[in-house]
Amino acid sequence: MESTRGLGFKIVVSCSSCKPTFIPSCPYIKTAYEINTRFFFVMRLLGIGLRGAMKFCGLMDLPPPVQQTTYDMIIDNIHSAASSIVQLVLKQAVKEEQQEITKQNSSDDIKKLTVSGDGTWRKRGFTSLYGVAVLIGQSTGKVVDFIVKSAYCAECNYWNKHANTEQYQEWKSNHEENCQANHVVSAGKMEVDAMKELFSRSVEKHGVMYINYVGDSDSKTYTGLVNAKPYGDEIAIIKKECVGHVQKRMGTRLRECKKKNPGIGGKNRLTAKFVDKLSIYYGLAIRRNSNSKDDMKKTIWATFYHYGSTDSKPEHHFCPEGPESWCKWQQAKAKGELRNFHHDYLALPKTVLDAIKPIYEDLSNDKLLERCVGGYTQNSNESFNQLIWQIAPKMMHSEAKIVNIAAFFATCTFNNGVTSLLEVMNVLGISVGSGAHLYAAQEDETRIAKAELQAQEQTKEGRIRRRQQNLEDMNIPSTVEDSYTWAWYR
Structure with missing residues (x-):
């Protein structure tokens, strides 16, 4: 040797x-x-x-x-190769989004897209130095653009200590273009600034406009986009709600109501298990009637009145009719058996119904439900965020370049599978043999099969039934304190 x-x-x-x-x-x-x-x-x-x-x-x-110097050189090469491939992946995703829009409705303008946006930080709270904002097309579920925000640069941190030297001025003149810090305000404003930048460059980068924006309950991002007017005064950005986040509002509001009104909790009242059940049914009411605001509202109130019904005063007028209804009272009515029908549950007391009715009125208002039409979610964004931090774990130190590489790899894998990583290897000059090709093909095949199974309606319904059954089988405490423990456990 x-x-x-x-x-x-x-x-x-x-x-x-x-x-x-x-x-x-x-x-x-x-x-x-x-x-x-x-x-x-x-x-x-x-x-x-x-x-x-x-x-x-x-x-x-x-x-x-x-050694460290060689490692840094290799990381630079990986960053450069992954960056070139990811730009092609993003352009392909936009084309597929436009093709899918044409298939679904040929009259729609393929240059106006509906995207879901979300931000993720490397650290909880407002002290994170790094954040990632991503936009995902609603028709394909693929990433169409993203940006990594950094409030820290190691070189700047070092040279700022030598600001009065000649070497500093020479370094500064050559560093500005390569500085890893691209955000100077608080971490809480990272998502707002990142989204504004993503929207403002959509026409130049992809030749499209993001007209419908699916976001969470945080109004700062949407307000920032409206004020920025990335497409001028004539084209407005329309806010759409994520059904999952709207569903969480019901659970949060009910728990707050229970905390403020201790008398409505306890056995046969508003227990932690029942709060969770009402939240699930509220979300189902929106998802199953995603094309009609009026049907959403009717189904939401059906749950409220259903659990307030007694044998002497049944209030199932909003429940779906017919023998196939989920409401047993309506089933008995369709079969002509109401005379012998008895409710198999204890109705919520009037004090509970009076306490939670304002919540139902607020969360079933027309403006909110109008934004829920379409049944949009940010589930894809959550999956993508998780993938980023698997590649750049939060518990380990990472500089901005590593977070960028993680976002590049996550985008390639999320959009086109493991096979796209082989293209990065080719750009790097790494030989790709039959073993790598076989692994990538098998991994993508398994991933697609699993995704198709989970996307089936019966599989979704099965997951909901199993979750509800688990809630009924488990001994969930009914105290206010333990309800928060249960929420954390979930």
Whole structure:
């Protein structure tokens, strides 16, 4: 062996009559062995940096990985290669979104998209140095654009301590274009600024406008977009609500009401289990009637009056009629058996109904339900956010470049599967053999099969039934304090 560098090495064949022959263990990528680039590419996908790689190599009795300077060079190469591929992936996603719009309704303008937006931070609260904002097309469920916001730059942090030197001025003149800090206000404003930037560059980058914006209950982002007017005064951005976040409002409001009115809690009243049940039914009322605001409102109030009904005073006028109704009273009515019908549950007392009725009135108002028409959700955004922090774990230190790489990898995988990562490897100069192709194909096939199964309506209904059954089977405490414990457990 003549020399080693990380996991790569070189052997020399010496002969007394000939010149020595040097044989590397693998090809070179610029000045680094291919195996080192491949190794850190995979380690980065697993959320492991240089320190983690050193631990892995040490305990596996392998040669120590490369030094910090070589590692930084490899990370720069990965960042550059992933950035070039992800731009192609985003452009493809926008084209697929437009094609899907044409299939669903040929009269719609394919240059006006409906997107769901969400922000995620590397740290809870308003002290996070890094945040990611992403827009996902509602028709395809694919990422159409994203941006990473950073309030920290390691180089700036170092050189600011030497601000009065000549070297500082020279460094500053060359650093501005490569500075990793692109956000100077509080972390709480990261999402607002990021969304404004994403919307303002949509026409230039993709030739489209994001007209319908699906967001959570945070009004700051939408207000910021309205005030920014990215498409001028004539084209307004319409806010759509995420059904999941609207459903959570019901649970939150009911728990707050129970806390302020201790007398409405307890057995046969507003228990923690019953709060959860009412929240689920509220969400189902919106999802199952996503095309009609009036049907949403009718079904929401059906739940309220259904659980306030007694044998002497049945109030099932909003419940769906017919023998196939979920309401047993309506089933008995359709079969002509009301004379022998008895409610199999204790109705909520009038004091409970009076306390929660204003909540139902507020969460069934026309303006709110109008924004819920379409049944939009941010579930795809939540899945994408989780994928980012799997690649750049929150419990480990990461600079802005690593968060960017995590967002690149997450976008490629989220939109096109593991196969798209092979394209990044090709750009890096890493040879992709049959083993990598086989793994990528199998992983994507498994992922698609699982997603199709979960998307089936009967599977969704099954998940809801199992969750409700679990609530009924478990001994859920009814005190205010324990209800918050249960919410945390969920």
